[in-house]
Amino acid sequence: MFEKLKEGIRKFSRLSLVDKEEVEALIKDLQRELLKSDVEVELVFELSNKIKKEALKKELPKGLTRKEYVLNLVYDKLIEFLGKKPEIKLERGLILLCGLFGSGKTTTTAKLANFYRKKGNKVGVISCDIYRAGAYDQLKQLADKIKVDFYGEKKSKDAIKIVKNGLKTLKKNKCNLIIVDSAGRDSLNTNLIEELKEISKKFKPDEKYLIVPADLGQTSGDQAKAFNDAIDITGIIVTKTDSSAKAGGVFSSCFHANVPVLFVGTGEKIDNLEIYDSVPFVSKMLGIPDLKSLLEKAKENFDEDKAKKILEGTFSIEEFYDQLATAKKSGMFSQIKDMLPGGMKMPENVLDLEGDKIEKFKYIIESMTTKERADPSLINRNRVLRISKGSGTSEKDVRELLKTYRQVKNMVNKFSGKNLRRGPMKKLMKQFGLN
Ligand SMILES: Nc1nc2c(ncn2[C@@H]2O[C@H](COP(=O)(O)OP(=O)(O)OP(=O)(O)O)[C@@H](O)[C@H]2O)c(=O)[nH]1
Numbered sequence: 001m002f003e004k005l006k007e008g009i010r011k012f013s014r015l016s017l018v019d020k021e022e023v024e025a026l027i028k029d030l031q032r033e034l035l036k037s038d039v040e041v042e043l044v045f046e047l048s049n050k051i052k053k054e055a056l057k058k059e060l061p062k063g064l065t066r067k068e069y070v071l072n073l074v075y076d077k078l079i080e081f082l083g084k085k086p087e088i089k090l091e092r093g094l095i096l097l098c099g100l101f102g103s104g105k106t107t108t109t110a111k112l113a114n115f116y117r118k119k120g121n122k123v124g125v126i127s128c129d130i131y132r133a134g135a136y137d138q139l140k141q142l143a144d145k146i147k148v149d150f151y152g153e154k155k156s157k158d159a160i161k162i163v164k165n166g167l168k169t170l171k172k173n174k175c176n177l178i179i180v181d182s183a184g185r186d187s188l189n190t191n192l193i194e195e196l197k198e199i200s201k202k203f204k205p206d207e208k209y210l211i212v213p214a215d216l217g218q219t220s221g222d223q224a225k226a227f228n229d230a231i232d233i234t235g236i237i238v239t240k241t242d243s244s245a246k247a248g249g250v251f252s253s254c255f256h257a258n259v260p261v262l263f264v265g266t267g268e269k270i271d272n273l274e275i276y277d278s279v280p281f282v283s284k285m286l287g288i289p290d291l292k293s294l295l296e297k298a299k300e301n302f303d304e305d306k307a308k309k310i311l312e313g314t315f316s317i318e319e320f321y322d323q324l325a326t327a328k329k330s331g332m333f334s335q336i337k338d339m340l341p342g343g344m345k346m347p348e349n350v351l352d353l354e355g356d357k358i359e360k361f362k363y364i365i366e367s368m369t370t371k372e373r374a375d376p377s378l379i380n381r382n383r384v385l386r387i388s389k390g391s392g393t394s395e396k397d398v399r400e401l402l403k404t405y406r407q408v409k410n411m412v413n414k415f416s417g418k419n420l421r422r423g424p425m426k427k428l429m430k431q432f433g434l435n
């Protein structure tokens with residue numbers, strides 16, 4: 001996805017001098033990519049004209065070259081264009097999901113239920129689709145899998161009654177967050193509107209979310225408007241962003257229709273649900289990560305000496321721990337992950353490290369001798385045993401720390417060797433005053 005634009009950005013960043021012609025070429029690439037991702041033509045031109053005007057202005061902000069300025073500008077404007085990250089309240093009373101056939105309502109009911117359950121809510125779901133055979137079982141199975149309460153009436157043909165009974169039963173079971181999965185239709189007809197209005201009347205949802213599949217592209221805006229006029233939706237969930245290149249069209253059209261996108265579905269699995277955020281989307285689109293916030297965070301958390309060691313791969317295991325503890329807090333590793341050029345991977349286990357694991361690492365390092373800390377390759381099986389006993393951790397923990405340290409070191413070494421003097425890494429080095 002977005003290959004052409006990424007190539008354009010790459011070319012642009014390699015230029016030594018940037019002039020009107022180059023800026024225009026870049027904007028053409030951007031336009032093409034946006035149109036391909038089904039963004040409305042007028043919106044594309046509005047955006048690109050805005051960028052062009054600002055990109056070519058005479059006075060540049062201090063300390064920036066035109067090239068840097070333009071790249072930042074494209075990045076900022078795109079994020080603005082696609083809408084900011086929404087604020088999601090983590091405790092919500094009642095949520096009604098609606099949408100057309102096959103948009104992903106039932107799957108998303110389960111994904112949302114799981115999301116809110118993990119935030120500490122007692123969640124219940126109600127299956128309210130009385131039309132499609134199998135709708136009841138589909139949601140029940142999902143609910144059982146994620147261990148949330150389920151209510152449905154398999155033989156009932158009265159959606160309103162199901163909602164009423166479900167609400168009563170689930171509230172009695174102390175559910176504080178209840179999600180209703182409604183039936184789909186092939187279009188937003190009076191029949192569907194009436195049913196949703198009736199359900200709303202009984203259920204009194206705090207939130208009404210419209211489920212829209214990404215392949216709907218720019219027509220999502222019209223659909224959002226129509227549902228909004230009919231039943232006052234409070235937000236949109238875009239599903240199947242993993243299997244369609246048209247998400248840009250959905251995000252921009254919903255944003256311009258004034259209905260916020262709140263979540264995105266990124267796959268068929270239960271945990272493939274994310275809070276909508278245009279930043280990673282734009283980063284992916286441009287092939288550059290959020291360099292600015294990376295640099296800001298980097299500055300906050302890294303002192304120069306340490307940073308230099310990290311970037312050159314010459315850090316000790318203690319320094320590694322230090323960085324791990326601060327970097328984990330700032331999300332630095334996951335951002336670096338996005339920066340790595342193709343084929344180079346951040347070890348997954350580093351990204352998955354939890355706070356208590358990092359705490360364990362601290363005890364382990366404290367139990368090492370000075371020699372071992374200086375050269376962890378000395379640590380053989382006997383030493384692992386001794387260290388694990390001394391630190392009150394398992395041998396597996398000790399080996400995991402050693403492995404993680406080795407992996408990150410290897411990765412950084414490879415990374416530095418190839419890329420230290422160019423691309424985003426060069427910028428990062430410069431920011432630290434290292435070249
Ligand atoms: N790849 C991908 N598939 C998804 C996603 N969300 C849902 N699906 C798939 O889309 C299909 C339809 O999903 P459902 O949740 O049954 O849709 P629905 O809106 O409840 O359908 P009806 O009740 O028939 O209107 C299923 O095969 C899901 O696995 C997603 O984010 N990514």
Ligand SMILES: [Mg+2]
Nearest residue numbers: 105106129135
């Ligand atoms: Mg369904």
